[in-house]
Amino acid sequence: MKVSVLLLTYNEEINIERCLASLDWCDDIWAIDSGSTDRTLEMLKQGGVKVLHRPFDNFANQRNFGLDEADWKHDYVLHLDADEESTPVFREQIEDLSASDAVDAWNVPSKTILLGQWLKHAGMYPSYQVRLGHRERLRFVQVGHGQREDLPADRVGTLNVPYNHYNFSHGMQKWLEKHVRYARDEAEELSHAQRQDEAGLATGGRRRLKQIANKLPPALRPAFRFIYVYFVRRGFLDGKAGLAYALMMATYEGMIGSFVFEQPMNDTARISSGDTARS
Structure with missing residues (x-):
């Protein structure tokens, strides 16, 4: 499956290079930036990322805004934050997926990284979030400080290979x-x-x-x-x-x-x- 990528960014110069390097296989990357004042926008431009701007209120609204406003090249969109990264095995898993009218989105596991180490036990692995879905059929709702999919459970599949999440990269x-x-x-x-x-x-x-x-x-x-x-x-x-x-x-x-x-x-x-x- 060919996918586009939507990134959420705000003052992420410490992370964006690693994130974009892990996405060198994707030919359609967009970012929703919330007013970065460091080198984030410059680095996104250098990486060929198309940028939309929106003040941050919550994760669900940011992702929904991107889904509505970007001129997507592909039907399916992978949602990542700048402190997250793809891996070669994660990429292969996505490429092996097939579009289906029976599935609108997929739950995806992530590895929590702290002090350079994967928290295999403490990090609640595997915990899942919907992070891949059809650009028209997937929307998010805000719950607490995070977002959840606005879809029936039987419309959501599950992937087995995780992406990496550097939750503590800013200290x-x-x-x-x-x-x-x-x-x-x-x-x-x-x-x-x-x-x-x-x-x-x-x-x-x-x-x-x-x-x-x-x-x-x-x-x-x-x-x-x-x-x-x-x-x-x-x-x-x-x-x-x-x-x-x-x-x-x-x-x-x-x-x-x-x-x-x-x-x-x-x-x-x-x-x-x-x-x-x-x-």
Whole structure:
């Protein structure tokens, strides 16, 4: 199968060269840039990438914008971020695919890389996201800080070979700063799910973990996440990287719990604001 590629970029000069080098087999690459101020745009231009511009609000809207606005050469689009890369085996898997009217998109696994090491155990491998799909039939919806496919499950296939994800390429401080925003979004989703009794919507390994965590008191979430990543998933077999990741995940869960505590005050403020506006 011939595919086009859609990249999401924002100040990714540290990653973009590796990403584009891994995509030298693709003849149609587009990027949605969110206002880069480093050398990202220059490097994209040098790599022959066509660039669209859109301020970032969430991942689903960025990807949907690209699907709607780009002049695609191929019917199927591979969605990657700049800190992700294809591999030769991943490329072969895609080339061996055949278009089908029965499948609109494919779930794709990824390898999480930390401190130069694949987190085989701590990184929840294999966890899947829909990252390849028909340019007209696949659209995304935002859930928490990430996106999910807007498709019935029976229209989604599954690939077996992963791409690589360098989640921490900007350093742990940047990762933590970014995950403060993610934690806020997750807390809002959790509060909404609890109000609507929708916690059971989660499916798949990572989504099942979220379902369990969502039912825990906020104060217990960090300990649960550390125990699950480091002991249940045997993250200790990943050495120093596995321990670092388990601690980071526990910290992230603590941030979500803190924002959950803040939600009732936010809801009260919104209700009060609405009452004031109506009076």
